[in-house]
Amino acid sequence: MHIEVRGLNKHFGDFHAVKDVSFEIAKGHLIGLLGPSGGGKTSVLRMLAGLEQPDAGEILFHGELVNQLLPQERGIGFVFQNYALFKHMTVYDNIAFGLKVKKVAKPALKERVMELVELTGLSGFEKRYPHQLSGGQRQRVAFARALAPEPQLLLLDEPFAAIDAKIRQELRSWLRELIERVGITSIFVTHDQDEAIEVADEIMIMNQGRLEQKGTPWDIYKEPKTPFVASFIGESTMIDDVSQLKGFEEAGVGEGTRALIRPEYIEVGDAREFSMPSVTEEGIVHRLHFRGSEWMVEVEVGSHKLMTYRSLEKPALTPGQQVKVLVHRAYLFNHERSWMEENRLKVDPMPVII
Amino acid sequence: MNTLLRHKGWTWGFRSTLLLYFLLLVILPLLGVYYHSFSEGWRLFVDSITDPIAWKAVSLTVRLALTAAIVNMLLGTMIGWVLVRCRFPGRSLLNSLVDLPFALPTAVGGLMILLLLGPASWVGKAAGALGFEIVFHSPAMIIAMVFVTFPFVIRAVQPLLEEIDPSEEEAAKTLGASGVRVFFQVVLPSMLPGILSGGMLAFSRALAEFGAVVLVAGNIPGRTLVASVYIYGEVESDNTAGAAAVSVLLLTLSFVILWVVNWVQTRGKSQ
Amino acid sequence: MNKLWITLTYAVFTLLLIIPLGKMTVAAFSGGLGELGAALSRPEALHAFMMTALVVVTVTLLNTLLGMMTAVYLVRGTWMSRGVRRLLNSIVDLPYAVSPIIGGLMIVLLLGPGSTAGVFFEQIGFKIVYAFPGMVIATLFVTFPLMVREVMPVLQEIGTQQEEAASTLGAYSWTTFWKVTWPSIRWAVIYGVVLTIARALGEFGAVLVVSGNIINRTQTATTLIYQDVENFNVTSANGAALVLAAFSIGLMLMMEWAKKRRGVH
Numbered sequence: 001m002h003i004e005v006r007g008l009n010k011h012f013g014d015f016h017a018v019k020d021v022s023f024e025i026a027k028g029h030l031i032g033l034l035g036p037s038g039g040g041k042t043s044v045l046r047m048l049a050g051l052e053q054p055d056a057g058e059i060l061f062h063g064e065l066v067n068q069l070l071p072q073e074r075g076i077g078f079v080f081q082n083y084a085l086f087k088h089m090t091v092y093d094n095i096a097f098g099l100k101v102k103k104v105a106k107p108a109l110k111e112r113v114m115e116l117v118e119l120t121g122l123s124g125f126e127k128r129y130p131h132q133l134s135g136g137q138r139q140r141v142a143f144a145r146a147l148a149p150e151p152q153l154l155l156l157d158e159p160f161a162a163i164d165a166k167i168r169q170e171l172r173s174w175l176r177e178l179i180e181r182v183g184i185t186s187i188f189v190t191h192d193q194d195e196a197i198e199v200a201d202e203i204m205i206m207n208q209g210r211l212e213q214k215g216t217p218w219d220i221y222k223e224p225k226t227p228f229v230a231s232f233i234g235e236s237t238m239i240d241d242v243s244q245l246k247g248f249e250e251a252g253v254g255e256g257t258r259a260l261i262r263p264e265y266i267e268v269g270d271a272r273e274f275s276m277p278s279v280t281e282e283g284i285v286h287r288l289h290f291r292g293s294e295w296m297v298e299v300e301v302g303s304h305k306l307m308t309y310r311s312l313e314k315p316a317l318t319p320g321q322q323v324k325v326l327v328h329r330a331y332l333f334n335h336e337r338s339w340m341e342e343n344r345l346k347v348d349p350m351p352v353i354i
Numbered sequence: 355m356n357t358l359l360r361h362k363g364w365t366w367g368f369r370s371t372l373l374l375y376f377l378l379l380v381i382l383p384l385l386g387v388y389y390h391s392f393s394e395g396w397r398l399f400v401d402s403i404t405d406p407i408a409w410k411a412v413s414l415t416v417r418l419a420l421t422a423a424i425v426n427m428l429l430g431t432m433i434g435w436v437l438v439r440c441r442f443p444g445r446s447l448l449n450s451l452v453d454l455p456f457a458l459p460t461a462v463g464g465l466m467i468l469l470l471l472g473p474a475s476w477v478g479k480a481a482g483a484l485g486f487e488i489v490f491h492s493p494a495m496i497i498a499m500v501f502v503t504f505p506f507v508i509r510a511v512q513p514l515l516e517e518i519d520p521s522e523e524e525a526a527k528t529l530g531a532s533g534v535r536v537f538f539q540v541v542l543p544s545m546l547p548g549i550l551s552g553g554m555l556a557f558s559r560a561l562a563e564f565g566a567v568v569l570v571a572g573n574i575p576g577r578t579l580v581a582s583v584y585i586y587g588e589v590e591s592d593n594t595a596g597a598a599a600v601s602v603l604l605l606t607l608s609f610v611i612l613w614v615v616n617w618v619q620t621r622g623k624s625q
Numbered sequence: 626m627n628k629l630w631i632t633l634t635y636a637v638f639t640l641l642l643i644i645p646l647g648k649m650t651v652a653a654f655s656g657g658l659g660e661l662g663a664a665l666s667r668p669e670a671l672h673a674f675m676m677t678a679l680v681v682v683t684v685t686l687l688n689t690l691l692g693m694m695t696a697v698y699l700v701r702g703t704w705m706s707r708g709v710r711r712l713l714n715s716i717v718d719l720p721y722a723v724s725p726i727i728g729g730l731m732i733v734l735l736l737g738p739g740s741t742a743g744v745f746f747e748q749i750g751f752k753i754v755y756a757f758p759g760m761v762i763a764t765l766f767v768t769f770p771l772m773v774r775e776v777m778p779v780l781q782e783i784g785t786q787q788e789e790a791a792s793t794l795g796a797y798s799w800t801t802f803w804k805v806t807w808p809s810i811r812w813a814v815i816y817g818v819v820l821t822i823a824r825a826l827g828e829f830g831a832v833l834v835v836s837g838n839i840i841n842r843t844q845t846a847t848t849l850i851y852q853d854v855e856n857f858n859v860t861s862a863n864g865a866a867l868v869l870a871a872f873s874i875g876l877m878l879m880m881e882w883a884k885k886r887r888g889v890h
Binding site: 049050051070071072074076077078080082084085086087088097098101102145146148149 | 784786787789790791792793794795796797800804805808809
């Protein structure tokens with residue numbers, strides 16, 4: 001199902017939960033709606049489902065306005081955060097509920113339910129009640145129940161929030177595969193960036209009711225459009241006065257300009273490791289953390305503390321050691337705009353404005 | 355059928371039924387009493403409640419209800435504690451029996467006490483021989499009130515006791531506190547909100563009690579006539595304004611108690 | 626030490642509950658079965674029990690339906706603002722704080738022969754006070770909080786998600802209620818019904834004021850007991866009281882059973 005949302009707004013009392021959100025989703029895509037808690041993600045999802053009425057804005061499915069349609073009439077499947085299984089019904093009856101409401105004939109109903117039981121790996125559990133299942137199994141039942149009436153859009157509200165970290169990993173890839181096989185347009189809400197990056201075709205990042213950016217995980221990582229997105233996705237160090245860094249003297253002059261620097265844009269090492277030592281800064285290794293496959297290095301440059309990674313292959317560093325530091329690239333922003341800035345001493349002095 | 359049920363009229367009808375129900379059954383009658391008691395002017399209201407028989411009835415009711423509530427707070431604390439903390443044969447039976455006074459019609463409760471303590475029973479005879487008067491006097495009225503309000507304190511105290519972490523008491527014991535001290539400094543403070551709110555509910559119910567009391571009281575004006583029986587008498591003799599005035603007094607008292615109980619309970623929850 | 630308290634507890638139960646109950650039972654049978662039968666088969670006794678049964682059935686039906694509706698709206702009624710719901714919620718408890726006698730008085734004042742509404746109904750030939758409708762209203766007033774207070778916490782506990790899930794699966798409110806909400810609140814409703822029956826069966830003060838206690842017309846079992854005692858006819862009173870007590874104890878056993886069943890689900 002193709003989905004379009006225009007100028008969506010929602011208030012809860014004085015709280016402006018969703019601010020002017022617009023987006024479009026192509027048929028068959030799997031979208032991760034990502035952001036900190038209280039950012040308005042769940043409200044957007046609930047408005048798409050018709051469980052909440054928007055104060056303003058339009059929701060279109062297949063180009064048709066559905067604002068006035070009740071949840072019953074929208075043809076969606078919804079997986080709730082705590083699954084909301086009918087606790088007095090067996091697994092079978094839970095999955096069959098939507099089909100019974102639609103008055104599907106008994107043989108067809110049974111076939112469809114068994115197909116879903118099979119698909120979600122719940123064979124042998126049909127007669128159990130929700131309280132007799134593990135968290136992961138309940139999740140699968142909720143999923144099968146939502147898929148049973150063959151919805152055109154699947155909405156998942158924090159589908160893995162209540163599941164152990166270990167099983168969560170398995171369920172993620174399982175979900176990804178299953179959605180691909182069914183080929184249904186899906187949106188899932190999460191506050192876990194790893195989850196969004198791993199599962200989704202595209203990510204939408206929401207913060208304080210606003211849609212900050214929409215794009216593939218790689219695009220968002222590479223070219224964050226707002227400071228919030230830059231700091232929310234991936235790791236970074238915030239620098240208040242970027243003009244103190246070599247190569248960024250001119251870039252940082254604008255009033256209130258600050259910088260985010262990702263660890264992979266910083267290089268640390270002995271003077272011999274650099275081809276252009278003139279571009280580097282003097283730094284002191286502050287602390288070293290062993291991270292299994294690499295070292296995490298905290299290095300002090302002037303009054304700033306930067307964070308980066310260093311391969312285990314390279315000569316080991318020790319705390320207190322004098323090192324050279326090269327900042328390749330930084331994400332700069334002020335009140336008016338934000339842009340990616342290359343080290344001007346390193347390359348040709350043309351800033352890349354995004 | 356389903357499309358018929360989905361019609362907007364149903365929603366609308368249900369909603370107005372609910373509001374009407376509230377209005378007709380609870381709000382209007384209550385306002386009616388307040389309205390009626392003042393309808394003939396402030397003076398008549400004052401006259402009605404300053405009538406010696408009326409205010410004696412009210413003050414007697416308050417005194418008896420207070421006694422009954424205090425008796426119940428003591429008994430209820432003990433019984434609540436025993437039922438939660440001790441394991442003994444017949445415990446679950448006693449626990450079910452607690453609700454008996456709520457289940458029994460109050461008139462039946464009154465009759466039971468009348469039979470047990472009346473002049474014809476051996477208790478009555480023994481008391482008569484010693485020069486006591488039980489039935490038709492304060493002792494029987496207090497017993498009737500205690501009987502009717504028996505479950506309140508117990509049922510308010512039990513959940514609180516069940517919530518107390520036993521390790522709290524154990525901690526006090528390892529710190530060298532004696533059993534009595536543990537009870538008064540650790541257990542009792544946790545039970546206190548329940549004892550208080552249960553006691554106040556018992557007091558408010560005893561104030562309002564009619565069925566059990568009317569049967570065991572002599573109903574002699576100025577001596578053994580309680581407020582609810584006084585109101586009933588006034589209604590029977592067609593003095594509804596006087597009945598309404600005393601009702602307003604009792605109602606206001608009960609509402610204040612109910613409000614305080616709510617306040618105590620919400621405060622207890624937030625802590 | 627604990628033994629002392631256990632003994633004291635047993636003593637209180639025995640003195641306050643068991644002995645009075647036993648005494649009444651013995652007294653009812655003291656004149657033999659024949660006298661008990663005669664007391665119960667008096668025409669006014671039969672009529673009184675019939676009135677009680679009628680009031681109980683009518684009140685239980687009305688209170689169950691309206692109480693459930695009230696509970697659902699107070700918990701889920703987003704069409705009312707929070708403030709209105711909180712106000713109505715506190716009003717629900719008011720009948721607890723009102724003496725049954727005052728409850729009866731309120732109805733007499735509002736609908737009795739002296740009031741405008743009473744005169745109006747009288748003229749169209751519909752008598753409320755000193756008749757069956759008034760008794761039903763009085764009992765309804767007294768039992769009003771019971772059902773609401775049983776069902777509300779359960780509704781709050783189960784939350785709205787299961788109902789929302791049902792609606793996204795295509796079920797409309799009627800189906801959702803019967804298939805999803807009802808199974809969850811069923812035991813609370815049954816418990817509320819039992820409480821309502823017990824209270825309606827035993828209601829005395831409010832009914833006494835509203836009914837006028839007219840023999841063979843508006844007299845109920847409890848007001849019959851009152852009249853028998855007033856007439857120093859304690860033996861007859863005992864018979865009726867025993868029957869009521871037996872019913873109440875039966876209901877109490879049902880409550881215990883409902884409580885246990887509810888615990889399971």
